[in-house]
Amino acid sequence: MKGSVVAVTGSEGFIGKELVRRLNELGAEVHTFDLQINENMDITNPEVVYNWITAVKPKYVFHLAANSIVSDSADKPLRTYEINVQGTWNVLDACRLSPFVEGVVATSSNHIYGEHDGAPTDENAQFNHTDTYAITKIASDYICKNYGKVYNVPVVALRHTNVYGPTDPHKSHIIPYLLRCMIDTEKPVIKSNGLIKKGFMYMDDVLDAYILCAEKAQEWKGEGINCSIEESFSPLDLWDIIQNEFEFDLPAIVEGNDVNESDENLDCTRLIEAGWSQRVSLRDGLNQTVQALR
Numbered sequence: 297m298k299g300s301v302v303a304v305t306g307s308e309g310f311i312g313k314e315l316v317r318r319l320n321e322l323g324a325e326v327h328t329f330d331l332q333i334n335e336n337m338d339i340t341n342p343e344v345v346y347n348w349i350t351a352v353k354p355k356y357v358f359h360l361a362a363n364s365i366v367s368d369s370a371d372k373p374l375r376t377y378e379i380n381v382q383g384t385w386n387v388l389d390a391c392r393l394s395p396f397v398e399g400v401v402a403t404s405s406n407h408i409y410g411e412h413d414g415a416p417t418d419e420n421a422q423f424n425h426t427d428t429y430a431i432t433k434i435a436s437d438y439i440c441k442n443y444g445k446v447y448n449v450p451v452v453a454l455r456h457t458n459v460y461g462p463t464d465p466h467k468s469h470i471i472p473y474l475l476r477c478m479i480d481t482e483k484p485v486i487k488s489n490g491l492i493k494k495g496f497m498y499m500d501d502v503l504d505a506y507i508l509c510a511e512k513a514q515e516w517k518g519e520g521i522n523c524s525i526e527e528s529f530s531p532l533d534l535w536d537i538i539q540n541e542f543e544f545d546l547p548a549i550v551e552g553n554d555v556n557e558s559d560e561n562l563d564c565t566r567l568i569e570a571g572w573s574q575r576v577s578l579r580d581g582l583n584q585t586v587q588a589l590r
Contacts, residue, residue: 297507298323301396303352305339305387306360308332310464311403311502315358318503327352330361339383342390349390349397356510359387359402362432365466366407369429380432381439388443388451399513400451401506402440404520405433406495406560408455416563419455419520427556437520444518452509452516456523457560460581461499462588470531471496475586477546478538484548488555490532495524495560498581501574508572524562525574541579542586 302319306312307328319326329337329348338344339361349357362380363369369376384402391397409417410424423434436453443449460471467473477484505523509516529537535548564572576584 297356297510299325300355301325301327301353303327303329303349303354303357304360305329305358305383306362306403309360309364310466311459311499312360314461314463314499315360315503315506318507322507324356327354339386340378342386345386346390346393349387349394353394353396355396355398357387357391357397357400358506358510359384359400362403363429366427366429369432370427373428376428376432380429381435384436384439385443388439388449391451392443392447392449398450399510400449401509401513402436402451402453404437404440404453404455405430406455406457406522406524406562408434408437409560409562411558412561414559414561416561417522418563419522419566425556425558440520441518448517450513450517452513453520454505454509454523455520455562456502456505457495457497457525457562459497459499459502460585462585463499464585470534471582471585472589474531474535474538475582475589478542478544479586479589481544481546483546484531484535486531486548486550487553488531488557489552490548490550491530492555492557493528493530493533493559493561495528495562496534496578497523497525497574498576498584500576501525504575505567505572508567508570512570521567522562522564523567523572524560524564525578528560529578537578538582541582
């Protein structure tokens with residue numbers, strides 16, 4: 297990445313900000329695109345996106361701009377389709393027309409798979425989730441396949457699991473929520489039955505995956521790549537780990553509501569064989585996040 301011109305959409309988001317920081321550390325020339333920077337930076341406007349890519353002349357493009365909040369997506373389906381789906385084809389078409397782009401990474405999601413059996417879910421598994429957020433990510437994933445396989449755009453859809461870390465601004469995310477409950481000595485309220493298992497990646501590990509996918513984009517063009525840690529945890533698992541790690545005892549309140557979620561068990565063989573690995577354990581990640589929250 298050193299010396300490379302890099303473009304990042306959604307650069308003011310949780311992952312976007314940290315990706316920009318990492319790219320700067322690696323010596324890249326980073327250009328950012330986000331409505332929080334400039335109200336004219338509208339990812340749904342094809343002319344604006346094309347003009348930006350044309351002016352920047354990036355070697356690598358990281359497309360993270362999205363409505364990533366599941367509940368907000370359900371409340372605003374039309375706007376979510378515009379941002380998550382139209383935004384993706386706007387970026388990829390601009391990259392199609394650019395002679396400079398050598399690698400694109402578009403954020404996909406573990407959310408697209410939905411209910412599967414207990415076996416690890418590989419990249420060829422059926423997409424079963426049907427909520428608005430998942431469908432927009434499924435559509436974006438297929439758009440990446442189309443532009444990669446038909447138009448030869450070197451794009452990879454990175455299907456990563458839940459990300460946490462010290463700079464997470466989303467108080468509703470389960471790990472920062474549980475850690476704040478611990479700090480404030482409050483019983484956490486788990487809306488589900490508390491038993492649905494997901495992967496939770498520390499920010500630095502997912503940034504490694506973004507960089508690797510950009511570098512492998514020519515080889516993996518048009519493909520979706522899974523990224524998660526080996527072990528999955530439920531909200532109650534996480535709360536038990538936090539209680540043991542920080543030595544306190546405070547029972548969670550489990551409401552047991554029906555939620556449109558399922559267990560996750562992603563097969564990440566391809567990414568691991570390409571050189572990626574988890575570097576930050578859950579316990580180390582929790583400790584680093586707690587230090588920042590305090």
